[in-house]
Amino acid sequence: MKEDILEVNHLKKCFGRYSVLKDISFRMGSGEMIGIVGENGSGKSTLLKILSGLVRPTKGNFTLRGPIGFCPQELQVFETLTVRENFQFFATAYGIHGWEESKDCLLDRFHFRQYEHRLVSQLSGGTKQKLNLSLALLNSPELFLLDEPYSGFDWETYLRFWDYADDMRSKGKSILIVSHFVYDSARYTKLFELKNGVLK
Amino acid sequence: MRLRYIEMGWILAVKELLRNRIALIFILLIPSLFFTLIVATTSDRPILFKLASISEATVFEVGERKEALIFMGLATIAFISSFLGLNLVQKHPDVDRRLVLCGYRSSELIISKMGVLFCVICLIGGYVILALLHFLQPKHLVQALLGLILGGYVYGCYGLLAGAIFRRELEGVLSIVLLVNIDAGWLQNPIFYAEAQNKVIIRYLPAYFPSQASMVAIFTDYSMVNSAVGSMGYGTFLLVFALMIYWGRMRLTR
Numbered sequence: 001m002k003e004d005i006l007e008v009n010h011l012k013k014c015f016g017r018y019s020v021l022k023d024i025s026f027r028m029g030s031g032e033m034i035g036i037v038g039e040n041g042s043g044k045s046t047l048l049k050i051l052s053g054l055v056r057p058t059k060g061n062f063t064l065r066g067p068i069g070f071c072p073q074e075l076q077v078f079e080t081l082t083v084r085e086n087f088q089f090f091a092t093a094y095g096i097h098g099w100e101e102s103k104d105c106l107l108d109r110f111h112f113r114q115y116e117h118r119l120v121s122q123l124s125g126g127t128k129q130k131l132n133l134s135l136a137l138l139n140s141p142e143l144f145l146l147d148e149p150y151s152g153f154d155w156e157t158y159l160r161f162w163d164y165a166d167d168m169r170s171k172g173k174s175i176l177i178v179s180h181f182v183y184d185s186a187r188y189t190k191l192f193e194l195k196n197g198v199l200k
Numbered sequence: 201m202r203l204r205y206i207e208m209g210w211i212l213a214v215k216e217l218l219r220n221r222i223a224l225i226f227i228l229l230i231p232s233l234f235f236t237l238i239v240a241t242t243s244d245r246p247i248l249f250k251l252a253s254i255s256e257a258t259v260f261e262v263g264e265r266k267e268a269l270i271f272m273g274l275a276t277i278a279f280i281s282s283f284l285g286l287n288l289v290q291k292h293p294d295v296d297r298r299l300v301l302c303g304y305r306s307s308e309l310i311i312s313k314m315g316v317l318f319c320v321i322c323l324i325g326g327y328v329i330l331a332l333l334h335f336l337q338p339k340h341l342v343q344a345l346l347g348l349i350l351g352g353y354v355y356g357c358y359g360l361l362a363g364a365i366f367r368r369e370l371e372g373v374l375s376i377v378l379l380v381n382i383d384a385g386w387l388q389n390p391i392f393y394a395e396a397q398n399k400v401i402i403r404y405l406p407a408y409f410p411s412q413a414s415m416v417a418i419f420t421d422y423s424m425v426n427s428a429v430g431s432m433g434y435g436t437f438l439l440v441f442a443l444m445i446y447w448g449r450m451r452l453t454r
Contacts (some may be wrong), residue, residue: 052301053452064454076298080216092208093302119219139302 003065004029005143005174006051011060013046020046022197024060026190028176030142031169033187036178038194044178045073047194048147051176066142071133073147079121083112083131086120087138094139106134109164110157126152133161144168144175151179162187201311205304209312213288217316223287227320231276231328238268239335249390252403253412253427254420262419266336270418271389273328274411277348278355278384279376281321285359286372288313289446293367297450306450310443314360321352338418347414347424350431354406355380357438364445383407390415409434 006028013021020043028034038044049055051062052070077086084103091099107113110130115123120131129152136144150158162184165175177188185191192199218224242265249260249267289310300306325348329341338344359376366372384407386392393402402408409430416424 050453053454054297054301056453070298070301072294072298074294076292076295078212078216078292078295080219081212085212085215089208089212089299090302092205093299093304095303135298135302 004063005032005065006062006176008051008062009060011047011050011062012058013043013050013055014058019197021050021057024194024197024199026192026199028143028174030174031172032189033165033169033175033177035182035185035188035191036176036194036199037180037182037191038178040180042194043197044180044194045147048145048176048178052145064143067139068143068145069136069139069141071136071144071146071149073151075128075132077120077128077131077135080119082117082119083107083123084116086131086135090135090138096139099138102138102140103134106137110134110160126154126157129153130157137164140173142173144173146175146177148179149177201305202308205308206312206315209304209309210315213312213316214319216291217320227280227284227324228327230280231273231324231331234272234276235269235331235335238265238272242268247391250394251390251412251415251420252393252399252408253416253424254422260419267390269332269335270414271411273332274348274351274388274407274414275380275384277321277324277328277352278380278407278410280324281317281352281356282359282362282376282380283373284320285317285356285361286363286376287359288317289360289363289442290366290369290372293449300450301452306447307443309450310360310446314356314439317356317360318353321349321356325349325352336418339421340417340424343417343424344414346428347410347417347431350413350428350435351384351407351410354410354431354435354438355384357435357442358406361438361442361445364442364449379406384411406434406438 004027008024008026011021011024024047036044046055050057052068087099087103096102107116112127112130115127120128133149150161153161168175244263244265246261247264247267250256250258296309299309325345328348329345362372362375366375383405387402387405388407388411396402409427413424413427413431416422416427
C-alpha cells in the first residue's frame with residue numbers, strides 16, 4: 001500500500017474573528033493530482049501557505065513526506081536579476097549541483113529560453129509567471145504545491161504545463177493545484193471545492 | 201553556516217545594486233554635493249571646540265571649514281549606509297522568504313546582505329577620505345578612515361534594524377531621516393556638543409562613538425581605541441537586534 005505523501009487533519013485558520021478555514025482534512029497519495037477550486041477570498045492560497053510552511057494554522061496539523069516545490073500566487077522572483085541568475089539563486093537554495101540541466105529543460109519546456117539573459121523586470125507578465133512556476137519545479141520535488149500556476153499563460157503554454165504535470169505524475173510525483181477556475185476536471189484524481197471554510 | 205550560500209547571496213546582491221544606476225549616482229553625488237556646499241558656505245576662521253572622549257578641559261582650535269568637512273563626511277556615510285541597509289532588508293522580503301522555504305537559512309541571507317553593505321561602506325569611506333585630503337591632512341590617516349567606516353557600520357546596522365522592524369518603506373525612511381538628522385547631522389557636531397545642556401543624551405546616540413573616533417584621529421594625537429571599541433559594540437548591539445527580528449520574520453512554521 002502506498003504511503004500518503006500529504007495528510008491534512010482538521011486544519012483551521014482564523015484571522016482575528018474571521019475564520020477562513022474551518023475544518024480541512026484530506027490525504028494525498030504518490031502520483032495523485034488534487035485540485036482545489038473556490039471563489040476569490042475562499043482561503044485557497046491560505047491553505048497552500050499553511051502547507052508550505054509560510055503561515056501557521058490556528059488549529060489542526062498536517063504531515064508532509066518528502067521535499068516540496070511551492071509556486072506562490074504572487075510573482076516572487078528577483079526583478080533586477082536575469083532569468084538565469086534567478087535559477088542560479090534558487091538552485092543554490094535547493095542545494096542542486098547540476099542545476100543547468102534542470103534549468104535548460106524548464107526553459108525549453110515552457111518556451112522562454114530566449115529570455116534567459118534578460119532582466120526579469122523587462123519581461124511580460126506571462127513570462128514572469130513561467131519563471132515563477134519554473135523555480136518551484138527546479139528541484140524536482142515529490143510534491144508540488146501550485147497556487148494559480150497557469151495564470152497569465154497563453155493557451156499553448158497552458159497545454160505545455162499540463163504535459164509537464166502528466167510527466168511528473170507518471171514519475172510518481174504528486175501535484176496539488178489551487179485555482180479559481182478549472183477547465184479540465186478530468187485531469188485531476190480528486191477535485192475539491194473550498195467553500196465557507198470547508199472542502200466539498 | 202554555508203559559505204557557498206553566503207557567497208552566492210553576496211554576488212547576486214552586488215549585481216542587483218550595480219544595476220540600480222540612479223542609486224549608484226546618488227551614492228557618488230551626495231558626498232561631493234555636501235562637501236561643495238561646505239566649501240561654498242564656510243570660511244577658514246579658527247573655531248574652538250572640545251571633544252567629549254578627551255578631557256573636558258582640553259580645547260582644540262581648528263579651521264571652521266575643516267571641522268565642518270569631517271562632521272559632514274561622517275553624516276554622509278551615516279545617511280548612505282543606513283539607507284542602503286534599509287533597502288537591502290526591505291527590498292523583497294517575500295522573495296527572500298521563498299528562498300528560505302527552498303533551503304536558504306535566514307542568517308546566510310542577512311550575512312550576504314551585510315557583506316554587500318560593508319563593502320559599500322568601505323568604498324564610501326575611502327571616497328570621503330580621498331575627498332577630505334584635498335582640504336586637510338589628517339594626523340592619522342588610517343585611523344581617520346577607520347572612524348568613518350565605523351560610522352558607516354553603526355548606521356548600516358541601524359538601517360538593517362529599521363528594515364527588519366518596518367515592513368513599509370515610508371516608516372523605515374522616516375525613522376532614518378529622523379535619527380540621522382538629529383544625531384549625525386546635528387548633535388554630534390563638536391561645536392554644538394561643547395555647549396550642550398544635556399550631554400548624556402548625546403553620548404547614547406549611535407553616531408557618538410564614530411564621530412569621536414574620526415575627530416580624535418584627524419585632529420589629535422590621542423588614542424581612538426575606546427571610541428572604536430564603543431562603535432563596534434554599538435553597531436553589533438544593533439546588528440544582533442536586526443538579526444533576531446529578521447530571523448523571526450523569515451521563520452517557517454514547519
